[in-house]
Amino acid sequence: MMRLLTRLAPWLLIGLMLASWELACRAWQIPVYFLPPPSKIATALIEDGPSLVAAAWYTLSKALIALVIASLVAQLLALAVTVSGILERTIQPIAVVLQVTPVIAIAPLVNIWAGVDHPERALIALASIVAFFPIYSGAVTGLRAVDADLVRLFDLYGAGRWQRLTRLRLPSAVPFLLEGHKVAAGLAIVGAVVAEFVSGSGKVQGLAWRILDAGNRLQTAKMFAALLVLGAMGVALYALLQQAERMGLKWWRGR
């Protein structure tokens, strides 16, 4: 009984809050454009459901393409950097500058370069930029996080460079890479959404555009609906990657 209550408690709280929200809206007659009651948001969600899912897929697919690009570039670069010390010093300052510059500040530039006809390119480019760093720094850290005594063993047994890379460094980096990809996937969505906001044109059919568009028309309930779908997408992706990381770690260390 107590267990059931513990599991239900958060849902009860949410239900309670929604109910008071609904009641407050009706009792004080709050204008719908200012704060729509949950019932109106639910209606908007049902009406727009299919098109919102399509919009979500538009944003998600761009973020996933960006994730793949970022993953490939970041890992190749990290590999090159660990093999050559000079390369690391060369890349480091640029990497840091790119990382500390807020993505929203670069977005207008990238939009210009992508061109008015191809806003999706700007989405992918910006999402790639923000997804790049967690993977890159994870890979660099991971390739270095090798047990010092294991390195001594490889010295002792006269291992070559290639053997050290494939049999020691790459496998050691796996947990760091898993973590990096998990963080990067979340950031890729942030990057795609930011790019959509900045490009702000009807050519982009993503979720962020739906929020903007509904906002411009003061259709606040639709804004909430799009926001809900965006949040749900983020949670689903995070849960999926969390699970993937857990399974990856299990495969890596056998437990």
Add this chain to the structure above:
Amino acid sequence: MTSIAALREVEVDYAAGRALGPVSLEIGAGETVALVGPSGCGKSTALRLLAGLEAPTRGEVRRAAGRGETAVVFQAPTLAPWLSARANVALPLELAGAPRADAYERAGAALAQVGLAGAEDKRPAQLSGGMAMRVSLARALVTQPKLLLLDEPFAALDEITRRTLADDVLKLWTQTRPAIVFVTHNVEEAVYMASRVVVMSRGPGRIAADLAVAGPIPRPPHFRTTAAFRETAEAVSTALAQGVAA
């Protein structure tokens, strides 16, 4: 007795200052030598010199054991977590270019030797501390080294496990009779496992005493209660105390 490795007037300086020496030490083939000393006396440094993992600042290190004929066991098992016990043990052979099937077969035999038959496919995370240490030992023995170096190998294990492992190491020693050098700060363990105990003084480490331990190896039951064992342990303790005071 032929010498398998030797340090001659060796000194090692680190950035923080002198870590070891001057030290001269000769390791004969088939000898079991314990290096005992307080923390920071350079015992582990001496071991790395003997392994050829480090070069001395001054002096000469001579090693008769070639590539693959020296094996090291560290304080931690130092296993690759992503590899099975068998693959971990096979690693030195594979790095030396042995075909996988052959390496795995010898690795299986080495695991059986240390009493781990049946655990070949377990990952390090699935093994207890003592079992992981045995895998580490099997990996050291699989190349049939002439020189086996152990750096405080049982320090992290409980008393019962370390005593069993000590007996096992000595039993394994009778099979191929490698020279064994091991570092410890446990006087009883040193006297029990070694035919010769080298006592080192506080850093920079120097040799304070070099004592022979009488008695057969492997040790007979109740060896720890014999008068010879007690007396040698006492002598080592005294030398250790003088070394610390010096």
